[in-house]
Amino acid sequence: MDKVVESAAAAVRDIADGASIAVGGFGTAGVPWELVAALLDHGATDLTVVTNNCGVNGVGLVRLLKERRISKVIASYFGQNLEFARQYLAGEIEVELTPQGTLAERLRAGGAGIAAFFTPTGVGTVVAEGGLPRRYDAGGDVSVASPAKEVRTFTVRGRARDFVLEESIVTDYAFVRAAVADRHGNAVFHAAAMNFNPDVAMAGRVTVVEAERVVQPGGIDPDAVHLPGVFVQKVVAVDVGRIE
Incomplete structure (x- = not known):
């Protein structure tokens, strides 16, 4: 039941080339920065990424884009990600644009075992x-x-x-960032981090939560849990880092 691993690097070390990964976050809120950085260092390539927006200029998933690690993106928003737009228009990457609410429901449905809607x-x-x-x-x-x-x-x-x-969408892996998680994987998200993170977590066959604070089982009020630990396979404690 103890799902805590020692580092982000350990959490991503078994991700192979060609894997599909759902990544949480809304804009820059609730993005699993440490797991994305660990995946960059790990070196996996030819990835399919499912996310609301593929990072912003210079941070987040755009770092994987620049290294040509991503071959396909399923997303709803380009935003100000100039590298994402450039690769798409230049024919360097495949992009499946999906309405934002539909994308969220496709992820949630995948986690709930619903084939389509x-x-x-x-x-x-x-x-x-x-x-x-x-x-x-x-x-x-x-x-x-x-x-x-x-x-x-x-x-x-x-x-x-x-x-x-x-x-619906089901991915090999899912990365999310939580404010608090316990060692069983139950997690609480803060404010706008609730956008996409719970749905992303449900969609992964192997879901990794990076948490700003990890507590013992029972340290989270059951009524406060946003993501039940049944959907989580790994928990990583990370520094607070960016404040959004």
Whole structure:
């Protein structure tokens, strides 16, 4: 039951080339900085990363991007990540853009064992109809585009509406950052770090929590737990570091 490992490096040492990793955080809040840095040092490449936004200029996942460690990103937002945008437009990386709420639900559904779900978000757009560029070639033409998705009509609250089918996401690994975790993996997130971190943690087959404070079992009020330890395989104690 004791899931604490001695370091971030130890937590990521078994990640192989070609692995898929869901990474928590919203903007710069709740980003697992130490685990991302450890993965950079570890050297794994050809990674598929699922995240809301792929870091910001100079910090976070953008460091892996610059080292060409990431081959595909499933995300909802480019933000001010100039390297992310450059690689996408230059045809150096495949990007599956997904509406933000849909991305969160795909992760949560994966953790809950739900294969797919219907949502009205994206109906009538390229999200549902297909054709959204996933990869460009060297000449700037689309070489890989998103496929069309199933659309069905359901009556909800007395109104017939179209809904698009979205598949859930399960990844090999998941990285999240918590304010507090106990040695069994139960975790508490602070403020905006609640965005995406619980859903990301659920989606990983092996989930690693980096925590600013690790307490003994029973040190967290059960009613305060945001992420149950059943979803967590490893816990790493890290310095407080960045204050967002």
